Amino acid sequence: MEAEHDVLVVGAGCAGMRAAIEAHDASADVALISKIHPVRSHSGAAEGGINAALGNASEDDPEKHAFDTVKGSDYLGDQDAIEILCTEAPDDVYRLEHWGAVFSRTEDGRIAQRPFGAAGEPRTAYAADITGHVLVHVLYEQVMKRDLKVYDEFFVWKLVENEGRCQGVIAWNLLDGGLATIGAKTVILATGGAGRLYSGTTNAYACTGDGMAQALQLGVALEDMEMMQFHPTTLAPTGVLITEGTRGEGAFLLNSEGKRFLERYAPNAMELASRDVISRAEQTEIDEGRGVDGNVLLDMRHLGAEKILERLHGTRELSMVFAGIDPIHEPIPVRPGAHYHMGGVDTDVWGRTSLEGLYAAGECACVSVHGANRLGGNALMETITYGKRAGAHAADWALTHTTVEVPESVETDAERELAQLLDRSDGERPWSIRNELAETMHENFGVFRREEQMRRQGAIVDELRERYARVIVEDKGQVFNNDLTQALELGFLLELAACMIVAGLERKESRGAHARPYDFPDRDDENFMRHTLVRWVDGAPKLGWRPVTVTKWQPMERTY
């Protein structure tokens, strides 16, 4: 064993760093491990902001925030977890501010808050349109200030289970090559999302769902995996995100007739309806021939140059660099793209999984605060509040339990498995399987879902998994072997896709991101106020269910 810690946090985005800070402050010996440098984690791409009922722009309170989140989740969110998030959010945001987060300000110097989709009040605190960038840097400063050990550029391949608890990880050292075993009394997964399951996505290449698949392999359930959110404004043709903050500032969505088509779908909230509603509206316009080259248009011109330059500066730059269009003068082409996984590793409100010693927080986890549809601004808040809670609990557990034991056979088995992969010289390279997976998931498990397409996708994934069994890694080198890590990531993605399809087929209703307008167009509260829970049994996904936790809010019709 290379090293041993009380708490090992896998992933150094907002959730991982916040968890590590909390665990350290509770006196645990903590380390972070990340396949990329912490500040390059995908949290840094978050643009629009973070939700907390600070009440700086209107009369707001945590209960209103909780209700909006419950309704936004299409009543699939667990209401106890949502209440915790919304109650703890204001203090957690002020803590970030005290650590140095430079939030944009109101005239009188308080943290400014902008309206976001499906929020009853302007609740989203922001740092212009680079909120995530600001937060990862502030958190990294706190990590450095505490002198926490960071294993940076280590690719975690497997979790170690011994005597019924998680006791560390096996990782590939990206810089020097070779496997390293790092022991820990508790391990917190904070490995982010899996948007790379899709060809059109806002997610970085690193978002391959590694932690979810690793937990699955140890018998831990993944919850609500069918719930992949499609964001309505991803820039064509690249899929780069155009923040909801643009619509919060007043941008319009137009079809080929120049009409604000949301009048037909969400006449009250219009462009500020929830993401699932707007993505479906856009896809319907495109499918019915009122799109513009497979897109709709996002029009900011009426906001004026001054506002765009001050508040949406980064968005303008993205539009100019990636689409060659200056939004001050022209509308930009946008379409729905895979953005956020509401599903993930099943945890309780302290980030605990069913395996002792293993925790999860952030996008890789499902606690579940987002249910079937996440509200913009709630993901960053979840990383902070639930990262903090997981860090606190993991430290507490670690400090009251003493031993870490990783049998030698765990390491030798892993060495043998890796050697088998690297020694294989006859087979298929990972990229073609990865591309086929992403393209077919987009086509068959996208904004609208049909039974027959989902079944077809199930068969495609089975076939891709067979091909994956013969995958070859051509690069046999030790230093930055992306060929190897991409092959390992592909294995994770294929298992997650299989879980999503099993869950999607059996959720025979339309709720939030899971829209089946052709066979089950309505929400069915009688039969499906339940979470899907997929476990991996004998090499295949096996589906179970658990009822949603309801505290105060009975399901109602969801209109905007």
Ligand SMILES: Cc1cc2nc3c(=O)[nH]c(=O)nc-3n(C[C@H](O)[C@H](O)[C@H](O)COP(=O)(O)OP(=O)(O)OC[C@H]3O[C@@H](n4cnc5c(N)ncnc54)[C@H](O)[C@@H]3O)c2cc1C
């Ligand atoms: C473009 C974009 C804009 C967004 N804007 C907003 C917004 O304005 N507001 C909001 O609330 N939400 C937003 N979101 C969502 C939100 O940013 C993410 O859900 C959140 O930041 C995820 O944080 P995380 O800490 O869980 O994961 P990440 O920040 O993705 O970090 C994952 C970490 O895990 C590490 N990792 C992964 N696999 C391994 C492995 N095998 N071994 C070692 N390390 C590993 C990575 O290196 C990384 O450090 C946005 C998302 C996108 C894609």
